[in-house]
Amino acid sequence: xxxxxxxxxxxxxxxxxxxxxxxxxxxxxxxxxxxxxxxxxxxxxxxxxxxxxxxxxxxxxxxxxxxxxxxxxxxxxxxxxxxxxxxxxxxxxxxxxxxxxxxxxxxxxxxxxxxxxxxxxxxxxxxxxxxxxxxxxxxxxxxxxxxxxxxxxxxxxxxxxxxxxxxxxxxxxxxxxxxxxxxxx
Numbered sequence: 001x002x003x004x005x006x007x008x009x010x011x012x013x014x015x016x017x018x019x020x021x022x023x024x025x026x027x028x029x030x031x032x033x034x035x036x037x038x039x040x041x042x043x044x045x046x047x048x049x050x051x052x053x054x055x056x057x058x059x060x061x062x063x064x065x066x067x068x069x070x071x072x073x074x075x076x077x078x079x080x081x082x083x084x085x086x087x088x089x090x091x092x093x094x095x096x097x098x099x100x101x102x103x104x105x106x107x108x109x110x111x112x113x114x115x116x117x118x119x120x121x122x123x124x125x126x127x128x129x130x131x132x133x134x135x136x137x138x139x140x141x142x143x144x145x146x147x148x149x150x151x152x153x154x155x156x157x158x159x160x161x162x163x164x165x166x167x168x169x170x171x172x173x174x175x176x177x178x179x180x181x182x183x184x185x
Contacts, residue, residue, distance in 0.1 A: 022182065024180055024181040025168040025180050025181030025182060026081055026168075026181075028170060028180040029083045029168055030084075032143055033140065033142075033170070034144075034169060034170050035135050035143070035145075035146060036085075036145045036146070036169075037135075038167075039148065039162065039163055039165050040096040040099040040163065041067035041074070041098075041099040042064050042164060043061050043062055043163065047061070047118050048061050048116075048118070048119065060095065062094055062095050063098050067164070068098070072102050073185050074164065074185045075103035078103070085143050086142025086143060087142070088103075089147070090110055090114060090146075091114040091116060091147060093115060093116055093149070096147045096149065097110060099147050099164075100145070103147075114131060115127070115148075116149040117155075118149065124151070128152070128155045131152065135169060136176070136177070159179070164184065165184045165185075167179055167181075168181050
């Protein structure tokens with residue numbers, strides 16, 4: 001099968017830009033003063049079961065073995081690249097907390113604004129504003145890591161991330177933030 005030349009050029013350009021964005025994202029993290037916004041690692045399925053309880057991981061959709069390995073690779077990449085992680089906040093959902101703990105150990109702290117609102121869309125405006133406030137108040141030479149869910153990231157940035165994908169944010173002078181790049185791990 002022959003591919004149209006225009007399509008091949010678009011595909012190659014997209015792949016090159018993805019690699020470039022990943023390099024730029026890692027460089028920004030190494031410099032510090034940035035925010036790493038993660039979707040939790042691989043957890044097969046969508047949403048949570050009807051019997052979901054926050055205090056009982058057996059009622060939730062959890063990381064697969066692949067997801068646990070992915071979370072460990074995330075932490076390995078941060079350590080290998082000497083990223084100065086200062087604080088790690090995570091959704092209280094088990095799959096997000098486990099991602100944060102496997103990647104960043106004892107730095108991981110639960111944070112309700114990062115909880116999924118997949119089954120409670122009416123919570124989206126308040127939670128998104130709370131997360132935006134956390135990001136905009138980050139004033140440090142280190143890196144703030146946030147581990148959350150697809151719906152939260154999409155509401156905040158308009159981007160639909162893959163599981164384990166990271167968006168790197170840099171604060172603007174005054175308010176707001178820019179997306180420096182993305183990296184899948």
